[in-house]
Amino acid sequence: MMYSFFSLMTLLITAFIIPLISLKKERFISHIAIGASLLALVLAVMTVPFVMDQGIITQPMEEWGAPYGIMLAVDGFGMMLILMVTAIGFLVTLFSLRFIKKKRTKYYALLCLMQVGLLGIAHTGDMFNLFVFLEITSISSYILASYYRNAAAIEGALKYLIIGSLGTSMVLLGIVFLYGLTGTLNMADLAVNIADVANTNPVLPLSLGMLVAGLGVKAAMFPFHTWKPDVVSVMPASAGAMFSALSTSIGIYAIMRVVITVFSVSSAIFYYIIIALGAATMVLGAVLAMQQRNLLRLLAYSAISQVGYILVAFGVGGFNPLGFQAAVFHLFNVAMFEALLFLSAGIVMHKAGTYDMEKLGGMARFSPVLAYAFLIGMLANIGIPLFNGFASKWMIYMATLATFPILTVLTVVVSIMTLMYGLRAYSTVFLGNKTVKPGRILRSMLLPVLILAVICVLFGVLPQLGFQMSEFVVGGLDNAHYIAAVLGLG
Amino acid sequence: MVVVVFGILVALIFMLNKHSMKYGRKRRPSNAKKKIYACGEDMSPIQMDVPQGSFYRVFIRYMRLEKLSEWHSGDLSRYLTWVFAGMVVLMLYLLVFWRFV
Amino acid sequence: MLPYVIAMFVVLVGSYALLAKENLIKKVIGLGMVSNGIHLFAISLGYRVGGLAPILQDLSMSHLNQPLVDPLPQALILTSIVINLSITAVALSLVIQAYRKTNSIEASALRRLRG
Numbered sequence: 055m056m057y058s059f060f061s062l063m064t065l066l067i068t069a070f071i072i073p074l075i076s077l078k079k080e081r082f083i084s085h086i087a088i089g090a091s092l093l094a095l096v097l098a099v100m101t102v103p104f105v106m107d108q109g110i111i112t113q114p115m116e117e118w119g120a121p122y123g124i125m126l127a128v129d130g131f132g133m134m135l136i137l138m139v140t141a142i143g144f145l146v147t148l149f150s151l152r153f154i155k156k157k158r159t160k161y162y163a164l165l166c167l168m169q170v171g172l173l174g175i176a177h178t179g180d181m182f183n184l185f186v187f188l189e190i191t192s193i194s195s196y197i198l199a200s201y202y203r204n205a206a207a208i209e210g211a212l213k214y215l216i217i218g219s220l221g222t223s224m225v226l227l228g229i230v231f232l233y234g235l236t237g238t239l240n241m242a243d244l245a246v247n248i249a250d251v252a253n254t255n256p257v258l259p260l261s262l263g264m265l266v267a268g269l270g271v272k273a274a275m276f277p278f279h280t281w282k283p284d285v286v287s288v289m290p291a292s293a294g295a296m297f298s299a300l301s302t303s304i305g306i307y308a309i310m311r312v313v314i315t316v317f318s319v320s321s322a323i324f325y326y327i328i329i330a331l332g333a334a335t336m337v338l339g340a341v342l343a344m345q346q347r348n349l350l351r352l353l354a355y356s357a358i359s360q361v362g363y364i365l366v367a368f369g370v371g372g373f374n375p376l377g378f379q380a381a382v383f384h385l386f387n388v389a390m391f392e393a394l395l396f397l398s399a400g401i402v403m404h405k406a407g408t409y410d411m412e413k414l415g416g417m418a419r420f421s422p423v424l425a426y427a428f429l430i431g432m433l434a435n436i437g438i439p440l441f442n443g444f445a446s447k448w449m450i451y452m453a454t455l456a457t458f459p460i461l462t463v464l465t466v467v468v469s470i471m472t473l474m475y476g477l478r479a480y481s482t483v484f485l486g487n488k489t490v491k492p493g494r495i496l497r498s499m500l501l502p503v504l505i506l507a508v509i510c511v512l513f514g515v516l517p518q519l520g521f522q523m524s525e526f527v528v529g530g531l532d533n534a535h536y537i538a539a540v541l542g543l544g
Numbered sequence: 545m546v547v548v549v550f551g552i553l554v555a556l557i558f559m560l561n562k563h564s565m566k567y568g569r570k571r572r573p574s575n576a577k578k579k580i581y582a583c584g585e586d587m588s589p590i591q592m593d594v595p596q597g598s599f600y601r602v603f604i605r606y607m608r609l610e611k612l613s614e615w616h617s618g619d620l621s622r623y624l625t626w627v628f629a630g631m632v633v634l635m636l637y638l639l640v641f642w643r644f645v
Numbered sequence: 646m647l648p649y650v651i652a653m654f655v656v657l658v659g660s661y662a663l664l665a666k667e668n669l670i671k672k673v674i675g676l677g678m679v680s681n682g683i684h685l686f687a688i689s690l691g692y693r694v695g696g697l698a699p700i701l702q703d704l705s706m707s708h709l710n711q712p713l714v715d716p717l718p719q720a721l722i723l724t725s726i727v728i729n730l731s732i733t734a735v736a737l738s739l740v741i742q743a744y745r746k747t748n749s750i751e752a753s754a755l756r757r758l759r760g
Contacts, residue, residue: 182721189728196735205746209755212739213620216672219732220627220663223679226725227656230687233718259642263635270630277630280616280623284758323641327634341609342616344600412595474600482595618759620672620752624664 056113058101058136059126061094062173069166076159084151087162091144091169098140105133109530110539112179121243127179127540130530134386134523135176135307139300142393143169145502149397150292152496153404161201161293167194168296175304179540181229181239181316184308188225188272191301192218198293199285207288214285221271221278228264231257242540244316245533262319265312273305275365276334279358283342286354287409291400294350298357299393303385306364310381310531318533325372332365333464340471344478349402349409352479353395356435359472360388366461367450373457378531380449383524387434387442387513394431394506398424401499402483406490411479415486421495425484427507432476434510437469442510445517449524648689655682669740669750673733680729684722691715 068090072083104111110129117123128136147165154161171191178184196218200211233239235257236247251258271278286294313319339359346352364381371377399409401424406414418425434441437448447469454461513520530536580592582602591598604610615622659678662671691714699716740750747754 182724186724186728189732193728193731193735196732196739200739200742203742205743206757208739208742208746209757212669212736212743212755213623213758215732215736215739216620216663216676217623217627219676219736220624220660220679223676223683224631226680227683227686230683230690230718233687233721234690239717239721253643256639256642259638260635263631263638267627267631267634271627277626277633280626283616284618287758324638327637338612341604341607341612345597345604345613347595347597415595474603478594478599486595616759618756620755621664621667628660628664 055104056101056111056126056128056177057097057104058128058133058140058173059113059177061097061136061140062170062177064090064093064097065166065173066170069163069170072163072166073159080159083158083162087147087166088144088151090166091140091147094169094173095140095144098136101128102133102137105130106526110536112540121238121240121541124183125179125240125242125540126177127242127536128177129536129539130527131307131310131382132176134382134527135303136173138303138386138389139169139172139176142296142299142389143172145393145505146292146296146397149295149400149499149502150290151498153292153400153499154290157201161198161290164194164198165293165296168198172300172304175308179241181232181241181244185222185225185229188269188308189222191304192222192272195293195297195301198297199289201290201293202288204288210284210288214281217278217281218271221268223268224264224271225268228261228268231261231264235261240540241311241316242537245318245537246541248317258317262313262317262324266309269305269309269312270331271305273302273309274335274358274361276331276338276362279335279338279361282358283351283354286357287348287351289350291350291396291403294354295393295396295400298354298396299389302357302361303389306361306368306381306385310368314531315533315536319372322372325369328372329366329369329458329461332362332367332369333461334362335359335365336362336465336468337471338362340468340475343475344471346475347411349399349411349414349479349483350396352411352475353392353399356395356472356475357388357392359468360384360392360435362468363447363450363465364388366465367453370450370453370457370461374453375528376449376456377453378528379521379524380446380453382527383449383520384446386520386523387446387510390506390509390513391431391434391441391443394427394503394510395435397499397503397506398428398431401495401503404499405493405495411482414483415488416484416490418484420490420493423500424495424503427503428484429480430507430510432480434514436473436476440511440514442513442517442520444514445520449521648692649686652682652686652689655685657682667751667753669743669752670737672752673736673740676736677729677733680725684725687718687722691718 068086072086076083105128110127112125112127115124168191171187171194174187175184178187196211196215199214200207232244235251236244238244238247274282286298289297336359339355339362343352343355343359346355364384367377367381367384371381402417403409405420430441434443437443450465451462454465580587580589656679659675659682662675662678666672693712693714696712696714699713743755744750
């Protein structure tokens with residue numbers, strides 16, 4: 055029983071109810087949004103036993119099954135992403151209760167719509183559904199990016215719109231090529247048909263290239279990452295947390311789903327270029343983060359660098375299955391600590407009014423708890439033992455050591471560069487000589503930060519949880535199981 | 545036995561150093577020693593302050609990575625050209641190597 | 646073969662307009678042309694020579710032994726046209742806001758965020 059689909063419907067209905075209710079009573083909007091996201095989280099958690107029991111659960115949308123109708127298929131990977139999206143969505147909505155004071159209708163409606171889009175991509179078993187939900191996510195984040203109406207926000211939103219639309223057009227072109235080749239759009243049916251297509255057909259590599267390029271725009275891979283720092287530095291920090299932690303995770307989930315399930319690429323040639331792009335992304339994110347003045351822009355570049363780590367692990371996974379596990383675990387960890395860092399930056403902005411690191415300083419006197427939380431996030435980013443970043447980065451080191459040791463050297467060097475900008479960020483914002491009076495942070499803003507910090511430490515001290523989770527997810531990525539479950543029942 | 549003699553020698557050297565420091569001259573470092581060591585570049589103390597963006601400038605010049613921030617200049621057409629070029633490179637690579645998949 | 650080549654040509658011209666023109670409105674027009682080209686490509690995938698419109702005329706389905714045009718790309722492209730309509734609307738409203746803030750619609754005026 056796919057309860058998580060009802061969480062999607064709940065959020066969709068909420069996104070449409072919020073503007074209607076705001077005509078009458080505007081005070082209840084945030085309460086409705088909190089209630090809806092809590093309900094979505096509970097429904098998603100209720101689906102977990104079903105997925106762990108059966109491995110993959112499917113639900114046809116009409117009476118026609120696959121391959122004629124639309125099927126929803128949630129396997130272990132999708133379940134992990136659904137939990138991440140609903141959990142971080144709930145925490146961000148809780149944070150925004152006091153962070154966002156004006157234009158609440160627009161903000162909460164767009165936040166709910168963005169969650170709908172992200173959940174839809176995690177649920178779908180159909181390529182065109184993927185495209186539609188990708189567009190829903192993109193459009194709601196285009197509008198959310200221009201929430202503050204200053205010149206910098208308009209510029210960031212416009213650049214993101216043009217680059218992002220080009221990306222989703224490329225995804226559409228790839229899907230159209232696939233349709234022309236096989237005549238079907240269901241992912242499992244495509245997997246069966248693509249295996250029969252001859253190796254010398256030039257349409258297949260073109261369509262794979264288009265799909266990876268278009269989804270790479272969403273995931274912020276190396277040549278397609280240019281929009282990300284501009285956009286994230288002008289959004290409100292809570293939307294930036296949602297966007298940076300979750301959109302990139304969904305982008306990488308979509309790339310892995312297309313490459314592993316639909317195209318079932320098993321040979322090594324394809325993974326070389328993924329490793330190359332991932333290595334370039336890692337280095338680029340770390341080097342550019344060292345030169346930033348704006349705290350949110352630095353965090354955006356650090357997110358880009360971590361996406362590079364995930365891509366390198368994914369590429370190495372083509373040679374050694376440990377790489378896929380490392381990529382999945384690192385995906386989870388990156389979402390957790392990036393959300394933590396962005397929400398802490400939001401609290402800093404709420405108190406100090408600026409993200410400019412030359413004007414900030416001494417925040418540890420304001421609130422030591424916040425300083426500890428930000429430090430936990432930064433140490434997890436760098437990969438210090440006892441935090442979750444270390445467990446997943448250790449798996450990446452092991453995986454690259456077994457295949458290409460030079461990648462291990464590169465990864466360690468980039469970790470050192472992460473240390474360089476991470477400690478600079480922490481010491482500039484929290485330590486220093488500026489006089490800041492001690493104060494209290496509102497509980498609704500502090501609670502999500504504390505929960506995320508506890509999760510980071512939990513997965514660091516008990517990495518067995520993460521290892522079991524990533525083993526379960528990767529065990530379910532087996533193609534034959536997916537095809538049998540989707541097509542066999544339909 | 546050797547360790548004891550070694551320890552006594554180290555303690556003697558330490559005591560002599562402290563004794564001579566009491567009667568030593570005032571240290572007057574030269575002007576060149578007071579400047580910040582920046583691998584041959586000239587950087588003022590304001591620039592090397594931690595919150596500044598130019599804190600790691602020496603590292604980046606050493607690794608010859610300053611071109612990277614030039615490429616992120618904010619020009620929309622250049623960003624789109626990168627996206628397009630990336631897509632074309634990816635497609636060409638896959639087109640050439642697909643027969644080996 | 647010819648419809649596909651023309652559709653790809655429209656996509657290429659649209660992407661030239663997107664990349665090389667400095668005026669923001671021309672960039673939005675280029676974006677629209679790219680999506681129009683993709684829609685043309687998809688619809689010409691569904692065309693069958695001498696095909697009828699894919700509508701059931703009566704429930705006996707006696708006319709189904711003639712070729713029918715494929716309805717699936719048509720449905721997909723309708724969805725995509727609506728999505729592109731909303732993207733164009735958001736893009737143009739952002740261009741208007743950019744004009745109000747910086748008093749120019751050249752892309753080179755939007756260079757505040759750099760590095």
